[in-house]
Amino acid sequence: MAGARKSVGARVGRLLFEVLLLAAIGWWLTAPRTIDALPEHVPDAAAGERIFHASGCASCHATPVDGRRATGDARRLLGGGAGLASPFGTFVAPNISPDAHDGIGGWSMLEFVNAVQRGVSPDGRHYYPAFPYTSYARMRTEDVMDLKAYLDTLPPVSGKADSFRLAFPWSLRRGVGLWKWWNLDVAPVVTTEPPDAVVERGRLLVEGAGHCGECHTPRGRFGGLDYSRWLAGAPSMDGEGRVPNITPVGKGVAGWSAADIEYYLESGFTPDFDTVGGDMVAVQENMAALPAEDRAAIAAYLKAVPPIE
Amino acid sequence: MQKSSLCLVALLAAISTAAMAVANEDPRVQRHELMEGVRDAAKPLGGMLRGTVEFDADTVAASLATFSEAASTFGSLFPEGSETGMDTQATAAIWSDRDGFDAALAKFASVVEQAQAAAPASLDAAKPVLGPIFQACKGCHDDYRVEKD
Numbered sequence: 182m183a184g185a186r187k188s189v190g191a192r193v194g195r196l197l198f199e200v201l202l203l204a205a206i207g208w209w210l211t212a213p214r215t216i217d218a219l220p221e222h223v224p225d226a227a228a229g230e231r232i233f234h235a236s237g238c239a240s241c242h243a244t245p246v247d248g249r250r251a252t253g254d255a256r257r258l259l260g261g262g263a264g265l266a267s268p269f270g271t272f273v274a275p276n277i278s279p280d281a282h283d284g285i286g287g288w289s290m291l292e293f294v295n296a297v298q299r300g301v302s303p304d305g306r307h308y309y310p311a312f313p314y315t316s317y318a319r320m321r322t323e324d325v326m327d328l329k330a331y332l333d334t335l336p337p338v339s340g341k342a343d344s345f346r347l348a349f350p351w352s353l354r355r356g357v358g359l360w361k362w363w364n365l366d367v368a369p370v371v372t373t374e375p376p377d378a379v380v381e382r383g384r385l386l387v388e389g390a391g392h393c394g395e396c397h398t399p400r401g402r403f404g405g406l407d408y409s410r411w412l413a414g415a416p417s418m419d420g421e422g423r424v425p426n427i428t429p430v431g432k433g434v435a436g437w438s439a440a441d442i443e444y445y446l447e448s449g450f451t452p453d454f455d456t457v458g459g460d461m462v463a464v465q466e467n468m469a470a471l472p473a474e475d476r477a478a479i480a481a482y483l484k485a486v487p488p489i490e
Numbered sequence: 491m492q493k494s495s496l497c498l499v500a501l502l503a504a505i506s507t508a509a510m511a512v513a514n515e516d517p518r519v520q521r522h523e524l525m526e527g528v529r530d531a532a533k534p535l536g537g538m539l540r541g542t543v544e545f546d547a548d549t550v551a552a553s554l555a556t557f558s559e560a561a562s563t564f565g566s567l568f569p570e571g572s573e574t575g576m577d578t579q580a581t582a583a584i585w586s587d588r589d590g591f592d593a594a595l596a597k598f599a600s601v602v603e604q605a606q607a608a609a610p611a612s613l614d615a616a617k618p619v620l621g622p623i624f625q626a627c628k629g630c631h632d633d634y635r636v637e638k639d
Contacts, residue, residue: 249590250632421581422636444540449628454536455529456624458631 211358213301219291222323229331232324234470235390236317240463241265241274244338250463257335259284261342265311266419269404270347272311280337293329294322300361307357309347310364310404316392318367320385364405370394371411371486383482386475387412391468396424396460413489422459430488442480443473518576521567524560531556532627535620538613545613550620554606557623561599565592579636591634598626 233239243251244260251258260283261276278284285293292303300307300314308314317325346352370388373380387393398406399415414426429435434442441452446468449457457465468476531553537543538550568584568591584591601622610616 417637422579422638424637448540448624450536450540450624453529454533456628456631458628458635459637461637462628462632 207359210362211355213299213305213307213358214361215295215299215301216291216322219294219326220322222326224290224326224330226327226330226334228324229327229329231471231475232320232328232390233331234467235386235475236320236328237392237464237467238277238328238332240460240467242277252466258338259332259335260338260340267311267404268418269351271345272309273343273345275342276338276340277332278335278338279333280339283339283341284337285332286337288329290326290329294325297325297328298322300357300365307354307361309351309354309357310360313392313395315361315365315406316389316395318365318389319369320389324385324390360403360405363403370408371482373485377481377485379478379481380485382475383478383480383485386471386479387482391464391479393427397427410489412483412486417459426489427483428486428489429484430490434483435488439477439480439484442483443476446471446476446479447473516576517567517569517572518578518580521564521580522576522578524564524567527556528560528627532624535616536624539617539620539624545616547609547611550610550616551606554602557602558599558606561595561602565595577638579638581634581636584634587633591630594626594630594634598623598630601626 238259239251239256241263242259242261243256244258244262245251246255250263259276259278261274263274265272265274276284279286281287285296288296288303295301296303296308297314297317298320299318300310300312302308350356369384371384394406394412396418397412397414398408399410399413401407412427415424417424425433427434437445437452445451445457446465448469449462449465451457468479534543534546534549535553538545568580570585572578573580573582573585601619605619605623608615608619610619
């Protein structure tokens with residue numbers, strides 16, 4: 182009798198142990214992982230302005246004016262509030278102005294770098310990948326530090342952006358940690374042999390700061406990018422239309438010269454003088470603000486990526 | 491036998507003509523064709539601005555006339571019931587934000603009118619009046635055109 186009772190107790194104990202072990206593994210797997218130390222670099226605000234345009238910060242974080250996308254000087258007011266629709270729900274961009282209370286004015290450089298490149302907030306929570314840190318992870322950390330120096334020069338905006346809530350199970354932020362195991366990778370997507378300095382400059386802009394793949398690459402069921410179809414076009418996240426294939430195939434970029442791509446990014450006109458449209462208008466205006474050699478580097482990179490039908 | 495097949499051909503021809511007439515009257519087809527005309531008219535002007543096409547005042551005037559005509563009729567081609575179908579590239583915002591759409595279209599009409607009044611005779615004179623027209627195209631496509639492959 183006593184032996185049987187003991188074995189039931191032992192079984193319950195073992196089950197409890199297994200549940201706790203699984204919970205511990207799950208907790209460990211979903212834990213935020215951060216960068217511990219910054220590279221030796223003196224942040225340069227002027228250089229950071231270029232990164233600001235390349236990264237498209239204002240496209241999401243500039244506070245809309247009368248319900249419309251901010252343009253001109255209003256793009257310097259990063260109070261947040263713009264919505265980003267997705268199949269998982271609508272995300273709202275937060276205030277990233279240097280306001281000490283409502284924005285990111287109180288953040289240290291390391292906290293900023295971890296937010297941008299690892300998707301981890303200063304209080305150790307995961308950001309949803311609507312904030313494209315899986316792309317920003319491929320930036321040079323020195324560039325991210327320059328970016329913060331530039332953001333610090335912009336006007337503080339008071340007021341927090343609206344909060345948002347996704348449907349279960351996406352509402353469990355901690356689960357983003359598991360997602361990051363599969364989707365957060367700092368390795369280049371495309372490399373050329375032999376290495377080419379111009380293509381590499383373009384790679385940092387397209388794969389990193391410009392986060393082009395976030396819209397131009399299709400996503401799997403859980404929202405991770407399908408790298409086998411890198412830049413090969415995807416359904417639009419907001420449900421209307423398609424984001425085009427920008428690999429060198431078919432009627433798209435294959436028929437465009439590098440000069441055509443540069444001119445498109447500078448002016449917004451295709452070689453047929455059709456205009457840029459949709460969300461790409463804001464992107465193109467950011468690209469137009471870059472130095473010409475950056476647009477040339479982007480064009481060189483796009484000519485170098487593998488063609489995918 | 492021959493007679494009946496001839497009749498059949500005639501009947502088919504009549505049906506297809508009627509179908510084409512219906513299709514041509516569909517606002518989704520009309521507005522698409524109108525925009526294609528605008529794009530074709532814009533192409534040489536874009537080339538002049540980019541420096542790949544030589545400036546020609548007559549071509550500019552002809553294109554501006556095409557723009558002006560399009561600006562006056564385009565707004566009437568978005569009736570209720572034409573929101574979807576036939577591969578339309580109109581966004582839902584045209585109907586949900588009709589005032590914004592009308593304002594964007596009015597902006598296009600006004601910069602075209604200014605360019606016509608200026609009647610530019612040189613590339614240097616054309617640049618400042620053609621630039622805003624292209625910006626108006628882009629400004630409207632920003633919110634009111636769906637992008638496709």
